[in-house]
Amino acid sequence: MRHCIIVVGGYINDIFAKEFIEKERPELCIAADSGMNFFYRNKLTPDWIIGDFDSASSEALDYFGGQPDISWIRLNPVKDDTDTESAIRKAIALGAEKITLLGATGTRIDHLLGNIELLGIGLQNHIPIQIVDERNRIRMIGAGITLEKEKQFGKFVSLIPYTNVVKGLTLTGFKYPLDHYDFKGFCSLGVSNEIIAESAEIAFEEGILIVIEARD
Amino acid sequence: MRHCIIVVGGYINDIFAKEFIEKERPELCIAADSGMNFFYRNKLTPDWIIGDFDSASSEALDYFGGQPDISWIRLNPVKDDTDTESAIRKAIALGAEKITLLGATGTRIDHLLGNIELLGIGLQNHIPIQIVDERNRIRMIGAGITLEKEKQFGKFVSLIPYTNVVKGLTLTGFKYPLDHYDFKGFCSLGVSNEIIAESAEIAFEEGILIVIEARD
Numbered sequence: 001m002r003h004c005i006i007v008v009g010g011y012i013n014d015i016f017a018k019e020f021i022e023k024e025r026p027e028l029c030i031a032a033d034s035g036m037n038f039f040y041r042n043k044l045t046p047d048w049i050i051g052d053f054d055s056a057s058s059e060a061l062d063y064f065g066g067q068p069d070i071s072w073i074r075l076n077p078v079k080d081d082t083d084t085e086s087a088i089r090k091a092i093a094l095g096a097e098k099i100t101l102l103g104a105t106g107t108r109i110d111h112l113l114g115n116i117e118l119l120g121i122g123l124q125n126h127i128p129i130q131i132v133d134e135r136n137r138i139r140m141i142g143a144g145i146t147l148e149k150e151k152q153f154g155k156f157v158s159l160i161p162y163t164n165v166v167k168g169l170t171l172t173g174f175k176y177p178l179d180h181y182d183f184k185g186f187c188s189l190g191v192s193n194e195i196i197a198e199s200a201e202i203a204f205e206e207g208i209l210i211v212i213e214a215r216d
Numbered sequence: 217m218r219h220c221i222i223v224v225g226g227y228i229n230d231i232f233a234k235e236f237i238e239k240e241r242p243e244l245c246i247a248a249d250s251g252m253n254f255f256y257r258n259k260l261t262p263d264w265i266i267g268d269f270d271s272a273s274s275e276a277l278d279y280f281g282g283q284p285d286i287s288w289i290r291l292n293p294v295k296d297d298t299d300t301e302s303a304i305r306k307a308i309a310l311g312a313e314k315i316t317l318l319g320a321t322g323t324r325i326d327h328l329l330g331n332i333e334l335l336g337i338g339l340q341n342h343i344p345i346q347i348v349d350e351r352n353r354i355r356m357i358g359a360g361i362t363l364e365k366e367k368q369f370g371k372f373v374s375l376i377p378y379t380n381v382v383k384g385l386t387l388t389g390f391k392y393p394l395d396h397y398d399f400k401g402f403c404s405l406g407v408s409n410e411i412i413a414e415s416a417e418i419a420f421e422e423g424i425l426i427v428i429e430a431r432d
Binding site: 107160162 | 296297298300301321323324325326327328329330331332333334336337339340349351352354372374376378379380392401402403404405406407408426428430432
């Protein structure tokens, strides 16, 4: 099983998300709690529904409750982990080799930052996890990557240090290049870079980096 | 000079922002680049306008350009720092003792994370800096704080470790308490806590914590 898409209960652009799912044809779809409202609204069926269901609509709960092909995990509302974290861990247990979170952004910044933290579960398990919405593709990387200009998401590439320092950061093929720079926080240096070559390379010696491809 | 409000060019709810400014009566208002559009729309006048003006409207530029009481700093568009970082550094140079960023959230997640990084400039300079919108109040703390339930912003309090570990985190007066816990990332443990006593205390021995008070 290759790609798993988890739909979370944050902000979601239905048109973008439906097109993304149609294009990716994921082997597994999981609704995390009120993420099921997206499937209900768009006449799609998730493979799994996971949550404490404190925020799902009763219509969606009733509708999916009667369907035999859906597996359910009902979580205790008093718990340490969010529904999204449980869904990610379930996807990995089910054999996901790549995970995309949809509906993981939105106006509750604490939810967004919590979801970005969860990208680290991918690093721990050697599985790429990404958060995608119509303006952003967010990843967390522990080793260098190459971005091809033709395939990039949006116009801008921004880098945010996740660890206190990202050592020896070298950027090539970017408008603002860097050469073995020790990249630390408390500054806006990494925001809104652009790829100017056919491909751009992000390399570093130590640390973890958040990579955001974005468009206005 | 006490409170400085910096309006940034991200998402802004005019009604919320105007009420916030009226209530706070800041001694200093700075427009960072297209943050000036907010002042123009709402017939308010900033004290300083700082930016490379690649995203400000020509109407706002013309309108404020003719006003003698506004100080301007025109930045080079090819620069390492964002307009927001320059505005924060200017506010500190002008003697700000507290800084609030409005318009610092929105749909470009890289801009948001970049702005959250800038909260660390407050820690370095011993000045509280906060990002506020109608759903979130975001702070970065290097030492313990007390939150009074009556004065809290919204219903939820979420904690995100900024340093790789926040050592010995103790939460009292919260629905989900902690006792000398070494709080690390890659999990959603700190999201959506709630204050259940008259006041709640966040204490820790080492590290930097992001505190988000939020409402749905």
